Amino acid sequence: MRKTLPTKGRGRDELMAELKALKGNDTDWQHGRAPLYVFRGIPGTYEIGRDAFVEYFTENALGAKRAFNSIKRMEDDVVGFGLDLFHAPEGAVGTFTTGGTESIFLAVKTCRDWSRRQRKDKQHRGNLVMPVTAHPAFDKAAQIMDLEVRRVPHGPDFRADPKAMEAAIDADTILLVGSAPNFSFGTIDPIAALGELAQKRGVWLHVDACVGGYVAPFVKKIGYPIPDFDFAVPGVMSISADLHKFGFCPKPASTVFYRDQDKHSAQAFVFEGWPNGRYATETFAGTRAGGGVAASWATMNFLGVEGYCETAKRLMAMRDGFVSAIESIPGLHIWGKPDLTIVAIGSNDVDIHRVAEELAGKGWLPGLLREPKALHMMMSLIHEDSRATYVADLKAAIATVKASSGEKAKIAVTY
Ligand SMILES: Cc1ncc(COP(=O)(O)O)c(C=O)c1O
Known part of the structure; x- marks a missing residue:
């Protein structure tokens, strides 16, 4: 109108x-x-996030490497905190993104391109196997990238059923998904069992910790029984974790992590074919709010x-x-x-x-x-x-x- x-x-x-x-x-x-x-979050969290956001209201995180070194430094800190929290091995890498959907999109894209590289088949159309409780962002990513999604029923405990997932795997499966927790029931999928399955079948396991990533480790620390869901589990190749949910940082803010540099290298977009020369980004978004980065950095440091x-x-x-x-x-x-x-x-x-x-x-x-x-x-x-x-x-x-x-x-x- x-x-x-x-x-x-x-x-x-x-x-x-x-x-x-x-x-x-x-x-x-x-x-x-x-x-x-x-x-x-607790008192003071909202205010520090808001004030830090306003301080970096105009800066553009797209220019973090060239113009805004401070944003690059803060992104490195925030990603570093995540790597530590998720027991990342030496050489693991992460990226600051605008939200869970972007983190998931990037993980799927990176897995697709890395798998094509491994298979020496640039056209390979892979499939993704996940419980019915996985977030629709995986389907959105798959639809955009012309990949097939196979959703299988969850178990009677409302968690992913590794047997049902195994039955859906075939030679074209590139990715398994588990959530920590899934949005539907708030249950953490059996990531250890999915990790074993991923290793047995030679496929990539992504853990969607968009909801739980920045809270579950602390819930565990205060004594609740939280199962391992991160890089401590062999077979986990990537993790998405949102800062703007239970990291209590202002929107837009999320992170995506990879077990090693080789996998992460399939994430970047590099383009030369226009008058302005090399255009290289790690994210789907081009221009990104500097405020989102500064606010996450300040909020995480504020809370500790x-x-x-x-x-x-x-x-x-x-x-x-x-x-x-x-x-x-x-x-x-x-x-x-x-x-x-x-x-x-x-x-x-x-x-x-x-x-x-x-x-x-x-x-x-x-x-x-x-x-x-x-x-x-x-x-x-x-x-x-x-x-x-x-x-x-x-x-x-x-x-x-x-x-x-x-x-x-x-x-x-x-x-
Ligand atoms: C488990 C899970 N993954 C991913 C997402 C997507 O996150 P966003 O809405 O930030 O794109 C959500 C959103 O609620 C979620 O619950």
């Missing part, structure tokens, strides 16, 4: 007031009513191991309290045993999607699963204060649905 740009520019105060007013129609995420999209552990303690206390509140409501259960703060709530005596409709009427943006039917949420400290109200509204919604005439849920299951 065409719209007319104002002829005369409008005043700053008026515009800022209008922006604030526009937000009035959004989901009230500040009060925990969005079950995904936004994240919050102690800050991340403190955040992990509060997150897990919230999760544990919430899970017991849900399990004490007759007829409700949690699907699987989530390892972090993603939970999927099912019911055996009420249509949980009808309950979601009632909750939506009370201002809660519903997160949903289609199969099995569930209410779905990915919680951070934004949700600490809102859990009690949520549980009360949930109980009331269940009572309303039980008292109603049993009409079918019409709510769309949408990410």
Whole structure:
């Protein structure tokens, strides 16, 4: 729809007031009513991220190697922190990216090109084998790169089923995917078993730790049983891990890592065929926000191991309290045993999607699963204060649905 740009520019105060007013129609995420999209850490985390972002508001990370040495230095630090956290061997390499989708896209592209190099077949059309719970970013990448995706059912524990994955592997399989955790159930896939499978069949294993990468190591440090999911597991060739989720850094910020330089070398794009000479990037994006890099660097340094552990303690206390509140409501259960703060709530005596409709009427943006039917949420400290109200509204919604005439849920299951 065409719209007319104002002829005369409008005043700053008026515009800022209008922006604030526009937000009035959004989901009230500040009060925990969005079950995904936004994240919050311990006090001070938000402010340091915001201020560092503004400090580098104009700088372009595309020019990190030529013009903005400071951005290059900060990217190296942030990537270095990730390599250390993920037990990377000597020679492992990483890249700062704009988000989980870009990190996954790059890992798939790098695996494709590296595999073609190994096979000495520049046209080889590989396939990717993954549990049905893997993120759609893999399909997006595969669609763009004309690769085949084979999604197989998860196991009864809502984790990847290595046997089912093995059955889907053939001579053209180039990549296996496991998640730490998957978005659907918040369960960490059996990465050790997938690593063994990858080694046995000579294929690349990618671990999608976009959600868990920057929180699971600290949840483990404070005493929760988190299985190995990183380069400590033989067979893991690459890892995606988002800073802008549970690293508590402002968007856009993610990282992708490779076990060795040889694999990483297949990631770069180098082009000479235009008047301006050599154009070389490691990322899919060209221009990138300098603010994203500076904010991640500042946030990680602000929190340090102690800050991340403190955040992990509060997150897990919230999760544990919430899970017991849900399990004490007759007829409700949690699907699987989530390892972090993603939970999927099912019911055996009420249509949980009808309950979601009632909750939506009370201002809660519903997160949903289609199969099995569930209410779905990915919680951070934004949700600490809102859990009690949520549980009360949930109980009331269940009572309303039980008292109603049993009409079918019409709510769309949408990410
Ligand atoms: C497990 C997992 N991987 C990848 C992504 C994609 O991340 P982004 O939305 O930053 O592209 C998400 C997003 O929620 C996710 O949950």
